[in-house]
Amino acid sequence: MIEGVLIKRYKRFLADVQLSSGEVITVHCPNTGAMTGCAEPGWKVWLSRSDSKTRKYPHTWELVETDTGMACIHSAxxxxxxxxxxxxxxxxxxxxxxxxxxxxxxxxxxxxxxxxxxxxxxxxxxxxxxxxxxxxxxxxxxxxxxxxxxxxxxxxxxxxxxxxxxxxxxxxxxxxxxxxxxxxxxxxxxxxxxxxxxxxxxxxxxxxxxxxxxxxxxxxxxxxxxxxx
Incomplete structure (x- = not known):
């Protein structure tokens, strides 16, 4: 998994994440809910990466370290x-x-x-x-x-x-x-x-x-x- 820091989640299915290299990437957010308490800017997140050439955003947001424990936001x-x-x-x-x-x-x-x-x-x-x-x-x-x-x-x-x-x-x-x-x-x-x-x-x-x-x-x-x- 690829570690990063959440910048923001938006349009329900997208999020911007800053990687350890400093690069900011847009990733797929596989959660249609409100995600209350799981999408605070500045929190540490983990991403998976797909090698599919048809995907516009190859990275998927999987985990987040919240104030009260680790959570998986990939509901499927x-x-x-x-x-x-x-x-x-x-x-x-x-x-x-x-x-x-x-x-x-x-x-x-x-x-x-x-x-x-x-x-x-x-x-x-x-x-x-x-x-x-x-x-x-x-x-x-x-x-x-x-x-x-x-x-x-x-x-x-x-x-x-x-x-x-x-x-x-x-x-x-x-x-x-x-x-x-x-x-x-x-x-x-x-x-x-x-x-x-x-x-x-x-x-x-x-x-x-x-x-x-x-x-x-x-x-x-x-x-x-x-x-x-």
Whole structure:
């Protein structure tokens, strides 16, 4: 990974970073959220680089060292980390579902991030990356109003059946997070929908990740409550 210092993030998908050589480059920002608390100018960041000749900006912003811990702002990484955690048996309670598929079409035009399959049936899993950590280890999701997130919650509720489980998996890609809740002040409708689907039988898991320029992995269960403690 290439180390640098964040100058600014702008137009949602772009950021300017100063490298150790002093050169300033524009990089791709793979996060569509508000990134509150993860995009302060002057913070240390890490970039990956693609050799693709078709990319306008070969560098991608991956990590940032915040005031409260290391964070990965590349939200798509969460899906791969969670899949790996299930595959190696790190997440207890799913050993009877050895097969894993990704991006499975279901519901009303949605795609499940993961579908676990085994003798008991299926488990539909939606993965959300949590990086909003305002204070005291409290992680919040979403960091902006998310109609898409509410749709995913409803889709999970709708697949529940005697042989089908549904899991909302909050993957905290911020080492400062030790408890995850809905960000009701940011998106009250998401908070209410989450409470409804949990009452209907959708399971919620919250796990934290080890994050460094050398490796990332899901490694520790976190507390969860619909509302912040």
């Amino acid at each position: 990484r969460a899906n791969k980390l969670v899949k790996e955690a299930f595959a190696v048996g790190r997440i207890p309670g799913f050993s009877d579902y050895p097969e894993i598929r990704t991006e499975v079409k279901y519901g009303e035009g949605s795609r499940a991030d993961l579908v676990l399959e085994g003798d008991p049936g299926k488990v539909f899993v939606e993965v959300k990356s949590v990086t909003l950590c305002p204070a005291g280890g409290q992680g919040l999701f979403p960091d902006a109003v998310s109609d898409r997130g509410r749709k995913h919650l409803r889709e999970l509720r709708n697949v529940l059946a005697p042989d089908t489980r549904a899991v909302m998996f909050f993957c905290a890609l911020h080492e400062g997070v030790d408890h995850v809740s809905a960000a009701g002040e940011i998106d009250p409708r998401y908070r209410d929908t989450l409470a409804e689907v949990v009452a209907a039988g959708v399971e919620v898991l919250a796990w934290g990740a080890k994050i460094s320029p050398e490796e990332m992995r899901v490694e520790r269960p976190l507390g969860f409550s619909v509302d912040p403690l």
